[in-house]
Amino acid sequence: MSRSDDIALMAHLMRRAGFGADRDELERLADQGYEATVEQLVDPPDSIPRADEEELLRYMPSLETGGPVTDPGAANWLYQLVNTGRPLEEKMTLFWHHVFATGNSKVDNDNHLITQVAMFRDHGMGNYRDLLIRIAQSPAMIYWLDNQENHKRAPNENWGRELLELFSLGVGHYTETDVFECARAFTGWTIAPKIPRQPNHRFSWSYEFRPEEHDYGEKTFLGHTGPFDGEDIIDIILEQPACPRFIVRHLYNFFVADEAQVPAWSITPPGDPAAIELLAQTFVESGFELKPVLRALFLSDFFKQARFARVKSPVEVVVGTLRLTGDLSQPDPSLPAVGQQSAYMGQSLHNPPSVEGWQTGRDWIYSGSVVNRINFVAQQVGNTELPGVRRIVERVAASNGSALTPEALVDQCVDLIGPLAVSDDTRAELVAHAAGEGPVAVNGDGALSRRVGEMLALIAATPEYQFG
Amino acid sequence: MTSEAKPPVLVVLQLSGGNDYMNSVVPYADGHYYDSRKGTLRVDAEDVLKIDDAVGLHPKMGPLKEIYDQGDMAIVHGVGYPNSPRSHFRSMDIWHTCEPDTVGTEGWVARAIRDLDPEGENPVTGVNIGLSLPRAMVLPGVSVASVADLSTYGLLTSVEQETQRTQMLQRFSTMYSRAIGTGPVNAYLGQTGLDALSGADILKGTLGGYESEVEYGTDPIAKSLRDVATIHTADVGTRVFYTSLAGFDTHAAQQPTFEGLWTNVSRAVSDFWDDLRVHDADENVIMFIFTEFGRRVRDNGSGTDHGAGGGCFAIGPRVRGGQYGVYPDTRPEALDQGDLVPNQDFRGVYSTILEDWLALDPVPIVNGQFEQPRFVEPVGSAA
Numbered sequence: 082m083s084r085s086d087d088i089a090l091m092a093h094l095m096r097r098a099g100f101g102a103d104r105d106e107l108e109r110l111a112d113q114g115y116e117a118t119v120e121q122l123v124d125p126p127d128s129i130p131r132a133d134e135e136e137l138l139r140y141m142p143s144l145e146t147g148g149p150v151t152d153p154g155a156a157n158w159l160y161q162l163v164n165t166g167r168p169l170e171e172k173m174t175l176f177w178h179h180v181f182a183t184g185n186s187k188v189d190n191d192n193h194l195i196t197q198v199a200m201f202r203d204h205g206m207g208n209y210r211d212l213l214i215r216i217a218q219s220p221a222m223i224y225w226l227d228n229q230e231n232h233k234r235a236p237n238e239n240w241g242r243e244l245l246e247l248f249s250l251g252v253g254h255y256t257e258t259d260v261f262e263c264a265r266a267f268t269g270w271t272i273a274p275k276i277p278r279q280p281n282h283r284f285s286w287s288y289e290f291r292p293e294e295h296d297y298g299e300k301t302f303l304g305h306t307g308p309f310d311g312e313d314i315i316d317i318i319l320e321q322p323a324c325p326r327f328i329v330r331h332l333y334n335f336f337v338a339d340e341a342q343v344p345a346w347s348i349t350p351p352g353d354p355a356a357i358e359l360l361a362q363t364f365v366e367s368g369f370e371l372k373p374v375l376r377a378l379f380l381s382d383f384f385k386q387a388r389f390a391r392v393k394s395p396v397e398v399v400v401g402t403l404r405l406t407g408d409l410s411q412p413d414p415s416l417p418a419v420g421q422q423s424a425y426m427g428q429s430l431h432n433p434p435s436v437e438g439w440q441t442g443r444d445w446i447y448s449g450s451v452v453n454r455i456n457f458v459a460q461q462v463g464n465t466e467l468p469g470v471r472r473i474v475e476r477v478a479a480s481n482g483s484a485l486t487p488e489a490l491v492d493q494c495v496d497l498i499g500p501l502a503v504s505d506d507t508r509a510e511l512v513a514h515a516a517g518e519g520p521v522a523v524n525g526d527g528a529l530s531r532r533v534g535e536m537l538a539l540i541a542a543t544p545e546y547q548f549g
Numbered sequence: 550m551t552s553e554a555k556p557p558v559l560v561v562l563q564l565s566g567g568n569d570y571m572n573s574v575v576p577y578a579d580g581h582y583y584d585s586r587k588g589t590l591r592v593d594a595e596d597v598l599k600i601d602d603a604v605g606l607h608p609k610m611g612p613l614k615e616i617y618d619q620g621d622m623a624i625v626h627g628v629g630y631p632n633s634p635r636s637h638f639r640s641m642d643i644w645h646t647c648e649p650d651t652v653g654t655e656g657w658v659a660r661a662i663r664d665l666d667p668e669g670e671n672p673v674t675g676v677n678i679g680l681s682l683p684r685a686m687v688l689p690g691v692s693v694a695s696v697a698d699l700s701t702y703g704l705l706t707s708v709e710q711e712t713q714r715t716q717m718l719q720r721f722s723t724m725y726s727r728a729i730g731t732g733p734v735n736a737y738l739g740q741t742g743l744d745a746l747s748g749a750d751i752l753k754g755t756l757g758g759y760e761s762e763v764e765y766g767t768d769p770i771a772k773s774l775r776d777v778a779t780i781h782t783a784d785v786g787t788r789v790f791y792t793s794l795a796g797f798d799t800h801a802a803q804q805p806t807f808e809g810l811w812t813n814v815s816r817a818v819s820d821f822w823d824d825l826r827v828h829d830a831d832e833n834v835i836m837f838i839f840t841e842f843g844r845r846v847r848d849n850g851s852g853t854d855h856g857a858g859g860g861c862f863a864i865g866p867r868v869r870g871g872q873y874g875v876y877p878d879t880r881p882e883a884l885d886q887g888d889l890v891p892n893q894d895f896r897g898v899y900s901t902i903l904e905d906w907l908a909l910d911p912v913p914i915v916n917g918q919f920e921q922p923r924f925v926e927p928v929g930s931a932a
Contacts, residue, residue, distance in 0.1 A: 510724050
């Protein structure tokens with residue numbers, strides 16, 4: 082492979098397994114090699130740090146705890162997303178937030194969303210069985226799906242149903258009886274202190290098992306009979322062939338290419354059945370460890386060939402842009418406001434629209450979101466004061482002697498913002514725009530800066546830039 | 550009247566945080582109210598703007614009282630839904646999606662916009678004035694323009710040089726038109742991009758033609774309603790406007806906050822209607838004002854906590870002014886965990902607006918049939 086192919090492939094890996102990287106980092110990673118980079122993403126050594134949360138909270142103590150609104154929690158998470166050295170860890174945190182979608186809209190206790198997200202950060206690349214138990218015992222999840230109302234004498238099926246439908250198997254792989262028996266097995270998995278809480282008085286919840294609420298009776302679940310409790314149910318779920326397929330299809334949709342929406346999975350086959358089989362087999366053979374399946378995914382040909390096959394999620398748009406421009410690399414008073422930007426594009430962190438998570442793919446696109454996506458990115462990449470944009474300007478200046486043709490300006494900018502693959506039509510429009518002002522002098526009078534910033538803004542507005 | 554022929558328009562004003570219904574529509578003849586509310590958290594009977602011998606409006610709602618006296622304002626009492634969760638977000642979601650029992654994702658206003666403009670022919674059939682789109686206006690495939698501030702609205706607004714920006718928007722238009730021929734996702738993206746651009750153009754264009762002798766305030770709700778008036782009077786085919794004002798979550802120091810908010814809301818709403826009237830653009834409009842819940846009957850010393858049943862207002866020349874429904878029972882033994890028990894399902898209120906005003910079938914929009922307070926004079930009928 083040529084050097085530019087290496088860079089383009091590395092940019093693809095970093096967009097998907099992380100939130101993109103600037104050219105300096107891409108070059109460094111390309112020198113290190115693709116496989117070594119996959120390994121570093123999947124199993125980062127302790128020497129690579131997360132964002133420095135202590136520093137953030139020293140400057141902005143109000144971000145430590147959420148309030149009734151989601152701003153502090155979203156700002157706290159945004160800082161992690163933008164500044165972590167372990168981007169796949171954050172990407173998997175976002176993945177589980179989407180799959181085990183829990184919303185502060187109902188929980189109304191953002192501290193517990195922060196705690197749940199931190200749990201995903203610590204364990205999201207660990208073992209899926211372990212994660213299922215942790216999420217079943219997450220106070221935010223218990224309250225979100227009413228499991229504190231799941232009593233021996235009056236089972237509440239909400240958690241039991243979503244565990245099967247959305248967190249493990251998918252529609253069509255269980256019966257209504259299984260839902261009921263599953264709910265019975267999770268009776269007594271509740272939160273202390275006891276509900277009801279009073280409005281505006283947010284208790285610090287913790288998981289609590291209450292034996293007197295638990296139904297110790299015999300249950301029949303997916304063909305097995307016994308006095309099951311929640312952990313037994315999870316073990317039976319893991320024996321179902323539908324389970325690994327369901328989770329790896331989520332991984333495929335999140336990391337490889339847009340799939341049909343989750344509710345359609347029982348009737349719409351996967352776009353690439355062989356990929357799903359390969360990943361599912363890896364998942365089962367590893368005992369439901371996430372790292373082997375992620376490694377297999379990123380090393381596969383179907384992944385490498387899937388460039389720009391997904392509409393970028395709003396969080397990818399925002400975080401990818403900030404990592405490129407170098408904005409918010411330090412604690413900054415604008416964090417809470419910028420933390421809401423993805424919400425204006427349709428993805429409010431800590432607040433998925435429902436337990437099904439977000440509608441992805443083309444559903445990210447509607448006229449309000451398009452305006453906000455384009456304006457946010459254009460304003461960032463068009464700001465030549467930002468360190469990342471300044472570095473792009475410097476690279477463009479160094480590329481081609483004392484003057485650039487309009488074509489060279491376009492090609493340089495398309496390369497340095499991605500590299501992005503644009504259609505001939507789009508490139509022709511970009512060149513026509515650049516040609517309107519003629520060749521670009523590289524003489525330090527600021528004209529180059531302005532024209533690069535403007536070109537980057539126009540590239541951010543292209544249809545192609547909406548894909549990642 | 551010429552404006553009779555214009556299609557009906559709905560303006561939704563959301564008061565976020567939970568407005569204190571009992572201090573807005575004050576039951577001044579009710580001893581239980583004065584037993585529960587002390588000090589600054591009660592409105593003394595002599596200060597109430599009385600509308601009958603039982604209830605009246607808060608003294609800061611003078612401009613609304615004038616509208617009420619003209620017969621253009623309906624007050625619907627006791628609006629809510631069973632088992633109020635008393636959480637802002639969840640309650641607002643219920644109002645937005647008409648799904649009190651499950652977490653829904655489809656907005657009722659968006660469904661109405663879809664039914665008003667099934668082919669999505671006008672990118673500004675629905676317009677939100679605000680930073681983020683309320684869930685009420687979210688539905689895949691339904692395009693809604695969302696404007697934070699009309700004076701700065703548009704694509705690529707960060708590009709400072711206007712000639713450059715104009716050229717860039719032309720490039721944008723060409724690129725998105727060409728995307729349409731290249732596969733289903735691109736086609737959708739291309740069309741949506743063009744809708745966004747033409748929506749922004751249409752809305753931007755409304756600024757040029759707007760002049761008004763009405764002087765609005767400079768507070769946020771005044772600016773938002775002025776933006777609504779600007780777009781509406783330009784006659785660009787917008788059928789539903791949505792805007793909101795936050796700050797009604799008055800757990801503490803309620804009195805100054807509440808009074809400030811209602812001073813601004815009352816004036817802005819009154820200015821808005823004056824503005825529409827001088828533009829001869831009021832006859833085909835109604836405004837619907839709601840909040841996610843009322844507040845606790847008994848105060849907490851400096852404010853009030855989250856409650857349940859509340860009330861809504863509808864305003865406009867085609868609104869049948871007066872009171873609808875029954876003020877909820879305030880006797881301590883009639884309360885549910887200290888809160889008023891609603892007696893009018895909010896979906897019935899929506900149904901009236903949808904059926905009698907927008908001439909839509911309300912059942913699939915609000916997910917069922919509910920008792921409807923008939924506070925709207927349908928367009929086309931004798932006023």
